[in-house]
Amino acid sequence: MKFEDYPAPSHPPRCAHPCEECTLRAIPAFLAVGSDEVRTIQSFRSGTRVVEAGGVIVSEDRPSPQLFTLYSGWAFRYKTLSDGRRQILGFLLPGDFIGLQDEFADGHTHGVEAVTDTTMCSFERDTLWNLFHARPKLGYHITWLAAREEKLVDDNLVTAGRRNASERVAMLLMHLYRRAERAGMVRDGWAEFPFNQQHIADALGLSLVHTNKTLRRLQRLGLYKLDSGWLRILEPHALETLGDYFERPMQPLPLI
Amino acid sequence: MKFEDYPAPSHPPRCAHPCEECTLRAIPAFLAVGSDEVRTIQSFRSGTRVVEAGGVIVSEDRPSPQLFTLYSGWAFRYKTLSDGRRQILGFLLPGDFIGLQDEFADGHTHGVEAVTDTTMCSFERDTLWNLFHARPKLGYHITWLAAREEKLVDDNLVTAGRRNASERVAMLLMHLYRRAERAGMVRDGWAEFPFNQQHIADALGLSLVHTNKTLRRLQRLGLYKLDSGWLRILEPHALETLGDYFERPMQPLPLI
DNA sequence: CGTAAATTTGACATTCGTCAATCAGTGTGG
DNA sequence: CCACACTGATTGACGAATGTCAAATTTACG
Incomplete structure (x- = not known):
């Protein structure tokens, strides 16, 4: 690509x-x-x-x-x-x-x-x-x-309290993708993803190295792609199941 | 006692x-x-x-x-x-x-x-x-x-994300004691403490067994006492330092 | 007294963190 | 154009923290 x-x-x-x-x-x-x-x-x-x-x-x-x-x-x-x-x-x-x-x-x-x-x-x-x-x-x-x-x-x-490393990563990827989607920041299945691995580690309560290895593993499994700051979810169902984190209908939010 | x-x-x-x-x-x-x-x-x-x-x-x-x-x-x-x-x-x-x-x-x-x-x-x-x-x-x-x-x-x-087991326990003990104090649930230095170790483990994101061992360690160090559902903080400064969690002046809260 | 729940302990397995080195991409100055 | 520096990503080796299992002990309570 x-x-x-x-x-x-x-x-x-x-x-x-x-x-x-x-x-x-x-x-x-x-x-x-x-x-x-x-x-x-x-x-x-x-x-x-x-x-x-x-x-x-x-x-x-x-x-x-x-x-x-x-x-x-x-x-x-x-x-x-x-x-x-x-x-x-x-x-x-x-x-x-x-x-x-x-x-x-x-x-x-x-x-x-x-x-x-x-x-x-x-x-x-x-x-x-x-x-x-x-x-x-x-x-x-x-x-x-x-x-x-x-x-x-x-x-x-x-x-942070109850999910293991893979579950944390899966959950975060789905969460951020879904929010980006709602905010209109997804195009052709690619979402803006400007974070580095330190951001992800600090959000998930993991070390940088362990975050890297976990990301790599899920990527090799073909669950997602990450390229030049853009994220594509390849297996949303697998990630949702792994992270035990499912999309729910969301009502429109107020905007101040 | x-x-x-x-x-x-x-x-x-x-x-x-x-x-x-x-x-x-x-x-x-x-x-x-x-x-x-x-x-x-x-x-x-x-x-x-x-x-x-x-x-x-x-x-x-x-x-x-x-x-x-x-x-x-x-x-x-x-x-x-x-x-x-x-x-x-x-x-x-x-x-x-x-x-x-x-x-x-x-x-x-x-x-x-x-x-x-x-x-x-x-x-x-x-x-x-x-x-x-x-x-x-x-x-x-x-x-x-x-x-x-x-x-x-x-x-x-x-x-849950960034403190180790001892720090988590220290932080929680101080936190709960201080809140009980504000709510008038402390008498003579003893605070009502009706939680079992499973509650603490689930709040801190630790396993039950590890929670027990950590509690035991801090108790043996003489940092606190826990007896029949009542908690006394023996070394508030040590616990605050260990947990990197310090009391701050709190303004009165609204009550609905 | 007898039973169930909660706590405590030890042995062991696993996950995760730390250290250190390498690799890849990017921009800079010459 | 290339050498260099810098940041972020990647990997392997190893150690420490935490989880799991199983059993013993204590406590609560009818």
């Missing part, structure tokens, strides 16, 4: 148009919402922001005064222990809300880092309560997003 | 009084809230419920039509893989809100089981939006609780 056979990576422009015309909202993965609500969202939006690949979106040490909605690109949430061991808590795709947990901070916090070049919409943290007050519906949506993200972490905890 | 030396276990009566007089609200760990809000909470409360030790509060298969606030006792959230491996996602103490994640369910769900006899206040799930609408402040509080619970799961994920 030659390089030209891959779809071109997606580089949406920085969002400079009104939220009403947001290209993300056109994706069926997101909940249709009244134009009143959209206008309210826009009035609370304080700007946009670009963070290049590898850059810090939110520092692990001090929470940012802003909240974000990821508009394009991939990122991840993580925590590090004092001796440097890092655990990735979850990956972020377009539409994901960033920084909500710190709103109610008690010192505990986590960092957010960009994997690819990213763009996001920003909101001032201290206007959050106003948003709830002005539009309870949007408050309800934010709760929804918070609850949904907790469920993602729940799944990751089951993975 | 004889049995009489231990404080008596706490068995608050089933809540039968108005929320305004709720004994939980008297605890400084909870946020003081206006009496308007308290009355609204009471008007949304649909009843109380008792689940005995070991009983199912929420089935893993189908979400319940109710939400709960735990009023007394200990419980835990969990998921099981299809071959029976179980992961405990977190422990629940009085004041914790139960079932919010399922509000936005997509099939994925988790179970909740009582460790001790428990009592809770119930709310009808389909009135949740009304609550947000009627009192945005309470919606904000619910979001707060959701975000705070996610942070607890984040910590557990770091534990």
